[in-house]
Amino acid sequence: xxxxxxxxxxxxxxxxxxxxxxxxxxxxxxxxxxxxxxxxxxxxxxxxxxxxxxxxxxxxxxxxxxxxxxxxxxxxxxxxxxxxxxxxxxxxxxxxxxxxxxxxxxxxxxxxxxxx
Numbered sequence: 001x002x003x004x005x006x007x008x009x010x011x012x013x014x015x016x017x018x019x020x021x022x023x024x025x026x027x028x029x030x031x032x033x034x035x036x037x038x039x040x041x042x043x044x045x046x047x048x049x050x051x052x053x054x055x056x057x058x059x060x061x062x063x064x065x066x067x068x069x070x071x072x073x074x075x076x077x078x079x080x081x082x083x084x085x086x087x088x089x090x091x092x093x094x095x096x097x098x099x100x101x102x103x104x105x106x107x108x109x110x111x112x113x114x115x116x
Contacts, residue, residue: 002026002105004095009110016114017083022095022107024076031097034071034078038091038112045094049080063089085114 003025012018020036028034035050049059049069057069068081078095095107 002028002097002103004097004105004107006093006095006107006110009093009112011113011115012085013116014085014087014114016085017081018085018112020080020082020093020095020110020112022078022080022097024078024097024105026076027073028071028076028078028097029073031099033096033098034069035096036067036069036078036080037094037096038089039094039109040091043091048093051078082112085112087114090114 004022006020006022008020032053033050036048037045038048039045048063049067051057051069051071059067066084070079090113092109092111094109098104
């Protein structure tokens with residue numbers, strides 16, 4: 001069973017940047033999808049970025065051009081670079097890695113707060 005641990009969250013001013021990192025306990029080289037989600041208080045969890053096998057990276061319009069997802073198979077990590085942060089980006093951010101029919105792993109989440 002793959003376990004994930006996120007880090008890198010914190011408090012940042014509007015317009016600032018943060019880099020989130022997700023480390024897997026086992027190799028995720030064969031994963032079908034790696035992604036990041038977020039959940040604000042009172043809101044549903046929403047997708048913010050993913051990397052699909054053979055299909056590259058994908059982002060919703062709300063973060064496109066500001067967020068960048070990347071993977072490092074040698075380190076078993078999935079990172080999320082977040083630039084030009086806005087107060088509405090405030091949420092708990094979760095990492096997700098899945099291989100269809102084998103595992104669907106989630107991290108415990110890391111808090112990101114964008115405020116002046």
